[in-house]
Amino acid sequence: xxxxxxxxxxxxxxxxxxxxxxxxxxxxxxxxxxxxxxxxxxxxxxxxxxxxxxxxxxxxxxxxxxxxxxxxxxxxxxxxxxxxxxxxxxxxxxxxxxxxxxxxxxxxxxxxxxxxxxxxxxxxxxxxxxxxxxxxxxxxxxxxxxxxxxxxxxxxxxxxxxxxxxxxxxxxxxxxxxxxxxxxxxxxxxxxxxxxxxxxxxxxxxxxxxxxxxxxxxxxxxxxxxxxxxxxxxxxxxxxxxxxxxxxxxxxxxxxxxxxxxxxxxxxxxxxxxxxxxxxxxxxxxxxxxxxxxxxxxxxxxxxxxxxxxxxxxxxxxxxxxxxxxxxxxxxxxxxxxxxxxxxxxxxxxxxxxxxxxxxxxxxxxxxxxxxxxxxxxxxxxxxxxxxxxxxxxxxxxxxxxxxxxxxxxxxxxxxxxxxxxxxxxxxxxxxxxxxxxxxxxxxxxxxxxxxxxxxxxxxxxxxxxxxxxxxxxx
Amino acid sequence: xxxxxxxxxxxxxxxxxxxxxxxxxxxxxxxxxxxxxxxxxxxxxxxxxxxxxxxxxxxxxxxxxxxxxxxxxxxxxxxxxxxxxxxxxxxxxxxxxxxxxxxxxxxxxxxxxxxxxxxxxxxxxxxxxxxxxxxxxxxxxxxxxxxxxxxxxxxxxxxxxxxxxxxxxxxxxxxxxxxxxxxxxxxxxxxxxxxxxxxxxxxxxxxxxxxxxxxxxxxxxxxxxxxxxxxxxxxxxxxxxxxxxxxxxxxxxxxxxxxxxxxxxxxxxxxxxxxxxxxxxxxxxxxxxxxxxxxxxxxxxxxxxxxxxxxxx
Numbered sequence: 001x002x003x004x005x006x007x008x009x010x011x012x013x014x015x016x017x018x019x020x021x022x023x024x025x026x027x028x029x030x031x032x033x034x035x036x037x038x039x040x041x042x043x044x045x046x047x048x049x050x051x052x053x054x055x056x057x058x059x060x061x062x063x064x065x066x067x068x069x070x071x072x073x074x075x076x077x078x079x080x081x082x083x084x085x086x087x088x089x090x091x092x093x094x095x096x097x098x099x100x101x102x103x104x105x106x107x108x109x110x111x112x113x114x115x116x117x118x119x120x121x122x123x124x125x126x127x128x129x130x131x132x133x134x135x136x137x138x139x140x141x142x143x144x145x146x147x148x149x150x151x152x153x154x155x156x157x158x159x160x161x162x163x164x165x166x167x168x169x170x171x172x173x174x175x176x177x178x179x180x181x182x183x184x185x186x187x188x189x190x191x192x193x194x195x196x197x198x199x200x201x202x203x204x205x206x207x208x209x210x211x212x213x214x215x216x217x218x219x220x221x222x223x224x225x226x227x228x229x230x231x232x233x234x235x236x237x238x239x240x241x242x243x244x245x246x247x248x249x250x251x252x253x254x255x256x257x258x259x260x261x262x263x264x265x266x267x268x269x270x271x272x273x274x275x276x277x278x279x280x281x282x283x284x285x286x287x288x289x290x291x292x293x294x295x296x297x298x299x300x301x302x303x304x305x306x307x308x309x310x311x312x313x314x315x316x317x318x319x320x321x322x323x324x325x326x327x328x329x330x331x332x333x334x335x336x337x338x339x340x341x342x343x344x345x346x347x348x349x350x351x352x353x354x355x356x357x358x359x360x361x362x363x364x365x366x367x368x369x370x371x372x373x374x375x376x377x378x379x380x381x382x383x384x385x386x387x388x389x390x391x392x393x394x395x396x397x398x399x400x401x402x403x404x405x406x407x408x409x410x411x412x413x414x415x416x417x418x419x420x421x422x423x424x425x426x427x428x429x430x431x432x433x434x435x436x437x438x439x440x441x442x443x444x445x446x447x448x449x450x451x452x453x454x455x456x457x458x459x460x461x462x463x464x465x466x467x468x469x470x471x472x473x474x475x
Numbered sequence: 476x477x478x479x480x481x482x483x484x485x486x487x488x489x490x491x492x493x494x495x496x497x498x499x500x501x502x503x504x505x506x507x508x509x510x511x512x513x514x515x516x517x518x519x520x521x522x523x524x525x526x527x528x529x530x531x532x533x534x535x536x537x538x539x540x541x542x543x544x545x546x547x548x549x550x551x552x553x554x555x556x557x558x559x560x561x562x563x564x565x566x567x568x569x570x571x572x573x574x575x576x577x578x579x580x581x582x583x584x585x586x587x588x589x590x591x592x593x594x595x596x597x598x599x600x601x602x603x604x605x606x607x608x609x610x611x612x613x614x615x616x617x618x619x620x621x622x623x624x625x626x627x628x629x630x631x632x633x634x635x636x637x638x639x640x641x642x643x644x645x646x647x648x649x650x651x652x653x654x655x656x657x658x659x660x661x662x663x664x665x666x667x668x669x670x671x672x673x674x675x676x677x678x679x680x681x682x683x684x685x686x687x688x689x690x691x692x693x694x695x696x697x698x699x700x701x702x703x704x705x706x707x708x709x710x711x712x713x714x715x716x717x718x719x720x721x722x723x724x725x726x727x728x729x730x731x732x733x734x735x736x737x738x739x740x741x742x743x744x745x746x747x748x749x750x751x752x753x754x755x756x757x758x759x760x761x762x763x764x765x766x767x768x769x770x771x772x773x774x775x776x777x778x779x780x781x782x783x784x785x786x787x788x
Binding site for chain 2: 049050051052227232236237239240245246247248250251261262263264265266
């Protein structure tokens with residue numbers, strides 16, 4: 001076992017003082033009765049159940065719906081911290097879109113030798129079908145959920161770029177809604193930047209990316225794999241909040257070179273499709289032929305410029321974990337500036353030296369699958385048993401290209417509410433970014449995920465993590 | 476609106492209506508079993524027949540007794556029309572059409588599901604049955620209240636109502652048909668106490684026993700009861716009332732969409748059979764045949780609506 005590390009706590013300083021963003025909250029909390037707060041916490045759970053804010057867990061009994069545990073202590077950022085952070089995110093998202101345009105067109109960055117050709121050419125996330133395609137406004141990633149972790153006062157790192165179909169924004173919105181209902185007095189005392197504009201902004205942002213052939217007011221729809229998908233609640237929530245139709249593949253077909261949905265009055269053309277279906281399943285004619293979730297021929301409609309797909313197919317090449325290690329170069333290459341946000345040091349196991357290092361230091365590292373998500377298939381070295389380490393080492397040797405490794409970061413903690421009062425737990429942050437030709441819009445705050453087990457670093461909801469409301473102060 | 480959404484709304488409300496009707500059927504059966512112990516087997520059998528689940532029931536049980544029938548109609552997931560099955564299906568459809576529902580309606584349906592699921596977790600004991608049935612009906616009333624109080628009167632509302640009245644007409648027609656022989660004027664035991672009990676069961680199955688007394692000052696006769704359940708324009712579960720609602724909601728769709736379909740003609744035809752009709756003429760034609768025709772054509776209307784509004788293709 002390693003000796004206990006000292007983690008940066010976002011609320012409390014090491015000598016027991018309160019950090020400034022939490023000043024007012026701490027004063028309020030000190031006056032609260034623990035029994036009342038426990039009752040509020042149960043109320044919140046009942047509220048989530050009643051409104052149906054649940055997610056389905058794969059691999060568990062059919063139709064099982066679970067709640068993501070919600071913690072009632074907010075995670076608070078000062079306006080200054082947020083401004084710095086959001087500048088860094090904006091820069092990164094700009095670079096990602098420029099990178100995608102370049103990769104699918106002239107490939108300058110490969111010619112300049114800043115990113116190795118093999119990394120693109122042999123990457124499953126690279127879609128040859130996208131070569132030469134330029135989406136309206138050069139926007140590839142309409143919605144991004146950049147995962148940020150913090151290790152110190154001013155030390156923010158990007159952990160993942162999530163440029164495909166990031167989820168979780170509905171929890172950001174419902175968490176705030178819940179806090180407003182439970183503790184209205186807090187919001188009259190403390191000025192917090194609102195998040196409730198997100199659905200309106202999402203709609204505006206998507207509509208602004210309508211294809212050039214679209215006439216009149218663009219019709220926007222959300223494409224879901226269906227009610228059994230783990231994030232179905234979010235899909236219906238966003239469609240509802242935007243006033244857009246929620247469609248499945250079997251509602252759609254190609255008519256006169258456009259994508260149209262079957263309505264009670266016949267077929268109606270869709271201009272912008274916010275898809276929550278992965279690339280592989282999007283078009284059985286172009287990708288996986290067995291997919292029942294997509295629309296046969298949608299890629300041809302897309303290439304003809306008759307529909308906007310958000311996010312664009314093929315954006316996975318930008319948030320691939322092997323590409324991640326090149327992000328500082330990518331940012332510099334396209335913006336001409338140094339990256340404002342730091343990258344976590346990353347060992348590419350495809351490189352023999354790195355692989356050797358990773359194998360030697362497996363117990364201290366976090367190893368991730370290059371294409372994985374949701375915390376599946378990863379190894380957290382310090383938490384793994386000898387047996388697990390050995391098994392993983394074998395997997396690494398068998399297929400090194402499939403993995404990257406990173407040092408275990410000393411993630412910051414924020415207190416959660418437990419029986420005895422407050423207890424620190426590790427957190428991360430996923431701010432949500434909207435990109436349109438009119439600009440980049442980042443909702444202040446985002447989704448804070450929290451590991452509920454003491455000492456745990458795994459915050460994924462599918463693995464027992466919870467969420468918190470995230471406040472950015474007006475000050 | 477998506478065709479799929481219209482279909483989801485239609486089935487959501489058919490299922491909700493069915494849960495309430497089944498609860499009411501069980502209630503009427505339970506009551507008659509309590510008050511008349513001699514022939515309860517026949518009564519429970521007719522309850523199962525009315526619910527149109529006799530084949531499925533017979534695969535599981537040999538005899539018709541209270542506990543088995545109650546369990547099959549309320550809790551059995553093998554029975555697609557059991558209360559638990561239809562409430563689950565209503566809720567699944569509600570999730571499917573979540574964007575078409577107000578928060579109030581969604582929460583009422585979700586709450587209905589959570590409450591009833593919990594209520595029917597274990598077999599229902601006889602002592603609890605009245606309270607359980609009352610809760611099922613109350614929960615359904617809450618959904619209906621949320622629908623009336625919060626939904627826009629647009630096509631969404633129309634499809635919800637069409638599902639409701641199609642199911643309700645089917646249910647009333649079945650109730651009358653299963654007992655039609657007790658309503659025939661030629662039956663030898665007219666006016667006997669047996670008749671009175673039978674008639675009361677029919678009225679209770681549609682929650683109309685008090686309404687009947689209020690509205691009809693005459694004696695309780697078979698013709699008066701048949702007239703009430705089939706041709707009355709005030710009783711919200713009569714065939715004429717349900718069919719008139721179908722014509723009217725389909726009419727709103729026609730107006731809204733500016734499209735007239737085959738289903739509109741079919742609904743008009745169904746209502747024309749009832750409106751202004753004399754109950755004696757129906758008796759002369761044959762009550763049983765009349766009801767069989769009605770059930771068949773009411774179902775055909777459902778299938779036509781499905782096709783005209785592109786629920787599935």
